Amino acid sequence: MCEPVTDRDIKDAVQTGCRTVRDIAGKLGCCRDCGRCVRAAKEVIDSVRNETRAVALHRAQSATLAA
Numbered sequence: 001m002c003e004p005v006t007d008r009d010i011k012d013a014v015q016t017g018c019r020t021v022r023d024i025a026g027k028l029g030c031c032r033d034c035g036r037c038v039r040a041a042k043e044v045i046d047s048v049r050n051e052t053r054a055v056a057l058h059r060a061q062s063a064t065l066a067a
Contacts, residue, residue, distance in 0.1 A: 002033065002036075002037070003028065003030045003032075005028045005029070005030040010044040020045070021045065024045065
C-alpha cells in the first residue's frame with residue numbers, strides 16, 4: 001500500500017538530514033512496496049540539493065563582494 005507522501009514532505013526530510021531514497025523511505029514510509037515513487041522522490045531530493053548549493057554559492061559570492 002502506498003503512503004501519502006508529498007513533495008513538501010520529502011523536501012522537509014532532506015532539509016532535516018535525509019540524503020538518499022533509503023533515508024526518505026525510513027523516515028516517511030514511502031518507496032517500499034512497488035517502488036513507483038522512487039524516481040519522483042529522487043528528483044525531489046536532487047532538486048533540494050541543487051537549490052541548497054545555489055543558495056550557498058549566492059551567499060558566498062555576496063560575502064566576497066561585501067568584504
